[in-house]
Amino acid sequence: AQSVTQLDSQVPVFEEAPVELxxxxxxxxxxYLFWYVQYPNQGLQLLLKYLSGSTLVKGxxxxxxxxxxxxxxxxxRKPSVHISDTAEYFCAVPVAGGTSYGKLTFGQGTILTVxx
Amino acid sequence: xxxxxxxxxxxxxxxxQEVTLRCKPISGHDYLFWYxxxxxxxxxxxxxxxxxxxxxxxxxxxxxxxxxxxNASFSTLKIQPSEPRDSAVYFCASxxxxxxxxxxxxxxxxxx
Numbered sequence: 001a002q003s004v005t006q007l008d009s010q011v012p013v014f015e016e017a018p019v020e021l022x023x024x025x026x027x028x029x030x031x032y033l034f035w036y037v038q039y040p041n042q043g044l045q046l047l048l049k050y051l052s053g054s055t056l057v058k059g060x061x062x063x064x065x066x067x068x069x070x071x072x073x074x075x076x077r078k079p080s081v082h083i084s085d086t087a088e089y090f091c092a093v094p095v096a097g098g099t100s101y102g103k104l105t106f107g108q109g110t111i112l113t114v115x116x
Numbered sequence: 117x118x119x120x121x122x123x124x125x126x127x128x129x130x131x132x133q134e135v136t137l138r139c140k141p142i143s144g145h146d147y148l149f150w151y152x153x154x155x156x157x158x159x160x161x162x163x164x165x166x167x168x169x170x171x172x173x174x175x176x177x178x179x180x181x182x183x184x185x186x187n188a189s190f191s192t193l194k195i196q197p198s199e200p201r202d203s204a205v206y207f208c209a210s211x212x213x214x215x216x217x218x219x220x221x222x223x224x225x226x227x228x
Contacts, residue, residue: 041221042221042222043120043207043209043219043222044159044207044209044217044219045219046216046217090159103149103161103164104161105161106158106159107158108158109158109159
């Protein structure tokens with residue numbers, strides 16, 4: 001089964017600074033990859049997804065992620081964060097691998113805290 | 117669309133009591149997922165349905181947990197009897213043909 005590892009449990013950053021949240025996946029085959037965001041006291045919301053094609057994926061709220069097959073990574077980046085980006089971020093991959101969306105496995109989450 | 121609806125949003129109960137969590141998926145979606153989120157274990161998939169049929173319940177922790185989906189617009193997750201270690205946030209999510217999962221706001225369960 002596929003798995004993902006989020007390398008940082010917490011990332012503090014100042015407002016308007018750049019940020020990178022790291023995610024590595026385990027797979028030797030093509031995969032779909034996802035980043036979800038969870039704002040306080042809310043459910044998860046899809047930020048962006050990699051299906052195929054361009055390795056640079058743009059999502060909502062100015063976030064982007066780069067699929068790197070050689071490093072089996074899918075790091076999330078934003079060039080300038082806002083206070084409102086404070087949330088927990090989850091990387092996810094289909095359990096069965098390949099192109100199946102149905103059953104996802106999530107990383108442990110990275111709490112991004114943006115300070116004024 | 118109102119999105120995925122879960123009720124109640126908060127539930128406080130005493131150990132040994134039966135707890136029923138409810139979910140209304142987005143209309144037209146054919147997959148429904150139940151997740152549990154805790155600080156210790158993160159986000160865990162408990163069970164998921166396709167066209168109202170349970171497909172994989174390998175994540176259900178034990179026999180005290182059961183889930184049903186009597187029709188395309190309603191699902192329940194029941195815990196009987198409840199225990200303090202069941203305290204968590206329970207999420208329901210739905211999707212159409214295995215595409216993006218849409219999550220509900222969650223039910224925060226506290227078992228005293």
